[in-house]
Structure formats: C-alpha cells, structure tokens
Amino acid sequence: AGRPRRRHTFGSRLLDGTPPGRALVLRTARRQVLKRTGGHYPAPLKILDVVRKGWGRSVAERLELEARAVGELAVSPECKNLLFLFRLREAARKGPWAPSGRAADVGKLAVIGAGPMGGGIAQVAAYNSIRVRMKDIQHEAVAGGLAHARSVFDGAVRRRSLRRREAARRMRLISGGVDYAGVGRAGVVVEAVVERMAVKEAVLREVEDVVAPDAVIASNTSSLSIDGMAAVLEHPERFAGMHFFNPVHRMPLVEVVRGAKTSDDAVETLAALAIRLGKVPVITRDAPGFLVNRILGPCLNEAGHLLDEGWDAHAVDRAWKRFGMPMGPYRLIDEIGIDVAGHAGQTMAEAFGDRMAPAPALVALAGTERLGRKSGRGFYRYAKGREKGFDPSVYAEMQLFSARSRPDPAHVRDRLVLVMINEAARVLAEGVVGSAADVDLGMVMGTGFAPFRGGLLKYADDRGVADVATSLAALSRTCGDRYAPVPLVEELARTGGTFHGTFPTAKSAARP
Ligand SMILES: NC(=O)c1ccc[n+]([C@@H]2O[C@H](COP(=O)([O-])OP(=O)(O)OC[C@H]3O[C@@H](n4cnc5c(N)ncnc54)[C@H](O)[C@@H]3O)[C@@H](O)[C@H]2O)c1
Incomplete structure (x- = not known):
C-alpha cells in the first residue's frame, strides 16, 4: 500500500514488457555502468546480469541466481580490496593516534583567511554543527568566503541531501569579519591565508595574542614548513598543520602535520576534529609535501x-x-x-x-x-x-x-605508478608516516587513487615487491636515475616482505 503506483505509459510498456525492449534497457544500463566504472567494479554489471537471467523465472530461482552472484562477488579481488580499505578507514577514524584520549571537544572554530579553502573549511564545520568565525583582511574577501560556503550548501539542497531550512540554519552558524572578534572563544583556529611565509608568520603571531590558553592553532599550508612557522610562536606545542584538500567539502582526507614541538594533545584534538568534520585524518611529520x-x-x-x-x-x-x-x-x-x-x-x-x-x-x-x-x-x-x-x-x-x-598503456602505468611507489617507500623509511595504511588511505582519500586496488602500496604488495624492484631497475636504465629502487624496496624484494606486513598500523602513528 502507501507506495505511489507506477504509471504504465506506452513507452515504458514497450521497454519493460517486451524482450527486445528489455534487452535495449539492459544494454543501455550496461553501457552507462561501464562508462562510470571503467569496468573496474564488477557488482553493478553482475546485478544487470542477474536481472537478465532472472527474467520470467520463479522467485526461488531468482533468489538462487542472486545468492550465487553475491558469492562470486564476495571473493573477487575488487571486493577484498574495497573491504581492506574500509577497514583501514574505520581504524583511522577510531583513532590509533589517540594514546592519551585527551582530545579537546571543539565547540567553536575560527578560520583566518576566507579564500576558497577558508570558506570551504567554514562550510564543512557549519555543516557538522560547529559554530565558525571567519576572519579576513577585506570585507569583500569575507563576503566571498560566505558566498562560497552558501554555494556548497545550495548544492546539497539541490541534490536533496539537505532541506533548505536546515541548510539555512547551518549556514547561520558561520559569521565573518575583518577583526579578531570571537576568535578568543574558539577551541581551534585554522589559518588559511595566502601561501606566503611572512604573511603566515604575522597572522600566527596575531592569533597567538588573542586565542584562549588551551586553544589549538593549525595551519592549512600545502607547502610551507610547520616547524618554520612554529618558530615565531611562544607556544609551539599547541601548533600543528591541518591540511585540507580542495574542494574541502568533497575531499575526505585531512593531513594532521605534527611539528617537532607539537604536543600529543594538539595532534589528538585536530585529528578528532577532522573526524567530527566527516574526514579521515592521517598523521604525518613535517616534511616537504607532507604525505600526499x-x-x-x-x-x-x-x-x-x-x-x-x-x-x-x-x-x-x-x-x-x-x-x-x-x-x-x-x-x-x-x-x-x-x-x-x-x-x-x-x-x-x-x-x-x-x-x-x-x-x-x-x-x-x-x-x-x-x-x-x-x-x-x-x-x-x-x-x-x-x-x-x-x-x-x-x-x-x-x-x-x-x-x-x-x-603502450602498461608503459604509462609503470612510469606513473612505480615512481609513486618508490617515493612512498622513502616516505615510510623516513618515518613521515607510521604505516603503509597511512600511505594508502592518503592516496585514495586525497587523490582518488583506484579504490578497487586497495591503495598504492596494496597494489605494490599484490603485484609483488620483487616485480616492483625489477621493473624500477629496468626503468632506471632507460629513463633515468630517479627510478633506481630505493633501499627499502630492494630489501623487501630480497626478503619477500610486503609494505603492509613491514609497516603495519601501530599505536605509534601519532609519533611517526
Ligand atoms: N587552493 C588549494 O587547492 C589549496 C589546497 C590545500 C591547501 N591550500 C592552502 O590553503 C591556504 C589558503 O588557500 P586559498 O586557495 O584559499 O588561498 P587564497 O590566496 O585564494 O585566499 C587567501 C585569503 O587570505 C586572505 N588574507 C591574506 N592576508 C591575510 C591576513 N593577514 N589576515 C587574514 N586574511 C588574509 C586573503 O584576503 C584571501 O581571502 C594556503 O596556505 C594554501 O596553500 C590550498
């Protein structure tokens, strides 16, 4: 009962009700699935297959077809890799980085700089019911940041993931201005001003003058040194990087960058905040380019x-x-x-x-x-x-x-993927992150690296590090020294080890 009745138009009867019509619908659906998945995700194709084979059969027979298809999908490498990633993600969101359990609950956030990143961070915070104060040096920039946040909310309303009234209510959690009013009540202040060291230093000094004593200060910088910025602060222990990706509302990764003097509490507060914003935090050390x-x-x-x-x-x-x-x-x-x-x-x-x-x-x-x-x-x-x-x-x-x-597509694949695996091995050997899981989460959540492959280093492990090492060595002879396998790759190749086996997720991730 309750369900709206489907109207059978002449067209729909022709498509659903006749064998050639049904074949056309399934062919079109298959083409669309292939276009969207590149053929890398077998489940939607299997669904179409079950629909096709089940046509005209009894319910029992159709259930049997369905059960068999699920069984086949469950043992596919794609399913295993997606589950693998799901587990990594859940583990990261449960907080292996939280040794002290002293993450502060952030009631209010301040964002300095109302460009696309500042506006985006404010929107994500308000979306998740956190009050935000946005500060810039120009009124137009503040208006721009608010407009950016509003346009993201409008998108959610258009996609019907949020009611208009609710979007308006959350949007009202963001206020803005050109002074530091309200910044003193924020539990976390995220700096997202222009990417220039001198400007950032000046802004951070100003922020330190106005924040509450227990507030955490973070920079959204992509390329500047966290320790360099910390040097101008009186309390560098409550300062860290909090690197969001663009566009903020869509990219699930946040790199929390631990400087040499950053305290565990600050790292935990920022990672917990990232989770509250619906993101996956990966904790990295302060090194150029961080992880991703x-x-x-x-x-x-x-x-x-x-x-x-x-x-x-x-x-x-x-x-x-x-x-x-x-x-x-x-x-x-x-x-x-x-x-x-x-x-x-x-x-x-x-x-x-x-x-x-x-x-x-x-x-x-x-x-x-x-x-x-x-x-x-x-x-x-x-x-x-x-x-x-x-x-x-x-x-x-x-x-x-x-x-x-x-x-040759295989040549392109090797040129682009092997150079990343080699760099990831350096990142692990240097302790920029604590685990292979951090690398894989970072690359999937921060760049969209093929999820059905389980991540960059899962791909390397599945391919076999020995094969990775041999292929790198071959490329280093034809393309240049930058392909020379790094010592960690050579060692894993020699011992038959894997990245995930050698660098498992550990509690020490907060102190890489
Ligand atoms: N754009 C990206 O893709 C991206 C991704 C990740 C991180 N980031 C980083 O985020 C930060 C901001 O990026 P963006 O693209 O939004 O920058 P942007 O340059 O477009 O905007 C910066 C804003 O900061 C304001 N500003 C400048 N000086 C200020 C001051 N003293 N006090 C307050 N506000 C000031 C400017 O008026 C401007 O509105 C940069 O550090 C950038 O490296 C950018």
Whole structure:
C-alpha cells in the first residue's frame, strides 16, 4: 500500500514488457555502468546480469541466481580490496593516534583567511554543527568566503541531501569579519591565508595574542614548513598543520602535520576534529609535501617527462584512467592549476634535488597564460567550468613540435605508478608516516587513487615487491636515475616482505 503506483505509459510498456525492449534497457544500463566504472567494479554489471537471467523465472530461482552472484562477488579481488580499505578507514577514524584520549571537544572554530579553502573549511564545520568565525583582511574577501560556503550548501539542497531550512540554519552558524572578534572563544583556529611565509608568520603571531590558553592553532599550508612557522610562536606545542584538500567539502582526507614541538594533545584534538568534520585524518611529520603531495608530485612530473619524450598526452590520460584513476595526470594538473602545480613542483625540486627536477615541458607551460580549468584553458578546454575536450594547441605552448606517438598503456602505468611507489617507500623509511595504511588511505582519500586496488602500496604488495624492484631497475636504465629502487624496496624484494606486513598500523602513528 502507501507506495505511489507506477504509471504504465506506452513507452515504458514497450521497454519493460517486451524482450527486445528489455534487452535495449539492459544494454543501455550496461553501457552507462561501464562508462562510470571503467569496468573496474564488477557488482553493478553482475546485478544487470542477474536481472537478465532472472527474467520470467520463479522467485526461488531468482533468489538462487542472486545468492550465487553475491558469492562470486564476495571473493573477487575488487571486493577484498574495497573491504581492506574500509577497514583501514574505520581504524583511522577510531583513532590509533589517540594514546592519551585527551582530545579537546571543539565547540567553536575560527578560520583566518576566507579564500576558497577558508570558506570551504567554514562550510564543512557549519555543516557538522560547529559554530565558525571567519576572519579576513577585506570585507569583500569575507563576503566571498560566505558566498562560497552558501554555494556548497545550495548544492546539497539541490541534490536533496539537505532541506533548505536546515541548510539555512547551518549556514547561520558561520559569521565573518575583518577583526579578531570571537576568535578568543574558539577551541581551534585554522589559518588559511595566502601561501606566503611572512604573511603566515604575522597572522600566527596575531592569533597567538588573542586565542584562549588551551586553544589549538593549525595551519592549512600545502607547502610551507610547520616547524618554520612554529618558530615565531611562544607556544609551539599547541601548533600543528591541518591540511585540507580542495574542494574541502568533497575531499575526505585531512593531513594532521605534527611539528617537532607539537604536543600529543594538539595532534589528538585536530585529528578528532577532522573526524567530527566527516574526514579521515592521517598523521604525518613535517616534511616537504607532507604525505600526499610528496608522492603525487613525482607522478605529475613524470607525466611531464612523458611529453618531452614525444608521447601523446591524451592517450596518456586515457591509459591512467584505464588503470583506475579518476582522471589522467594532465587533466589533474588542469584541475590543480598549472601555476599552482608549477609552484609546488619548484618547492619539491628545491627540497629533494635532481630526482624531482621539473620536466622541461611543464616548466615551459608554467610561463604561459594557460592556468588550467580556472582560466578556461590548460591541456583541455573548459567552458563554464566544464571540460570541453583535449586541446592539441597545448603542445606548441610547451615548445613541443614533433609528432606524438601513442604509448603502450602498461608503459604509462609503470612510469606513473612505480615512481609513486618508490617515493612512498622513502616516505615510510623516513618515518613521515607510521604505516603503509597511512600511505594508502592518503592516496585514495586525497587523490582518488583506484579504490578497487586497495591503495598504492596494496597494489605494490599484490603485484609483488620483487616485480616492483625489477621493473624500477629496468626503468632506471632507460629513463633515468630517479627510478633506481630505493633501499627499502630492494630489501623487501630480497626478503619477500610486503609494505603492509613491514609497516603495519601501530599505536605509534601519532609519533611517526
Ligand atoms: N587552493 C588549494 O587547492 C589549496 C589546497 C590545500 C591547501 N591550500 C592552502 O590553503 C591556504 C589558503 O588557500 P586559498 O586557495 O584559499 O588561498 P587564497 O590566496 O585564494 O585566499 C587567501 C585569503 O587570505 C586572505 N588574507 C591574506 N592576508 C591575510 C591576513 N593577514 N589576515 C587574514 N586574511 C588574509 C586573503 O584576503 C584571501 O581571502 C594556503 O596556505 C594554501 O596553500 C590550498
């Protein structure tokens, strides 16, 4: 009873009620599933299969078909990897980083800087019922931050995940201004001003003057040193990094960056806050690029080297998507912004030297007016923020004039994934994070690394570290020293060890 009656129109009777109609519906559904999943997720296809086979059969027979399909899916590698990730995520959200259990409950948050990140952080906090004060130096910027938050709430209303009244009520939890009014009552202050050390230092000093004695201060910096900033503070122990990803409301990862002097309590408070905001916290040490950008950087730079070698960019993007990534490396560079990516690449090269020296093609592009999606043109063209196809004129902009060849997808996969595995091994060996689980959660939640593969290092373990080491060594002979397997990879290859076995999730994650 209660259910609305389905209206049988002539069209729906033709589609559902006749064998050719049903075949057409299933074919179309299959095509759509393949388009959305790239064929990497077997469950939706299996559902369509069960529907097709069950047509005209008895309920008992259909249940039998269903049960068999579930049994097959449950033992698939995709299912195992997704469950593996689910368990990592749940473990991270239960807080292996919480040795003292003294995380402060944050009743009010302050955000300094009302740009896209500040506005985004304020929105996520208000969405989760935390009162927020947003401070900037210009009224227009405050208005911009509020408008950004409102547009995210509007999106939730449009998608019907929130009622309009409820969205308005939560939006009212955000207030803004150009002074420090209210910041003194915040349990956590997140600094998200322009990425310039001198500005951040000045802002942090001001914040320290007005905050409550037990408040935690955090910086959302992507590339500046947390210890460098801590040096200007009187109480560096209550300061840490809290690195959100863009767009804040969509990206589930938060890197909580422990500086040399950060206290356990501060780390715990920020990680617990991240969880309250619906995010997955990964605790990292203060090192250039922290976790995710450190590992992603070499991959994007390698994509630049592929261009210098004459490969077709669009084909590279397609191959990387086929591997299971949400988008190809050039499409991702467009998304990040070519200027921002160029700047990050420069910082990484300064920190890590030759192996991260920016690829010439990317350096040439960074000097142009193509900034990626935000400017309407990058590797792709964009109109009203939507991608409108690959733009071959980008080659001339990079001073690349030779004909382009299509690469072997397996070559693209190895070039991009192996360089990340090698860097992840460095990150673990240096203790930037405490476990392979941290790396995998970071890469899946922060970059969308193929979830059905279980994560970057799960992929390496499944492939076999010995094979990873041999393939890296082969690439180091043809592509350069940056591929030389690092000692940890060689050791695991020699001993038959795995990343997850050698670096299991441990309570010590809060003190990597
Ligand atoms: N944009 C991203 O993709 C991204 C991702 C992660 C982290 N971050 C980091 O987040 C921070 C902010 O990023 P964004 O893209 O929102 O920056 P933005 O430069 O677009 O905005 C910064 C805001 O800070 C304000 N500001 C400048 N000086 C100030 C001061 N003294 N006091 C208060 N406000 C001041 C500016 O008016 C501006 O509104 C940066 O540290 C950035 O590295 C950015």
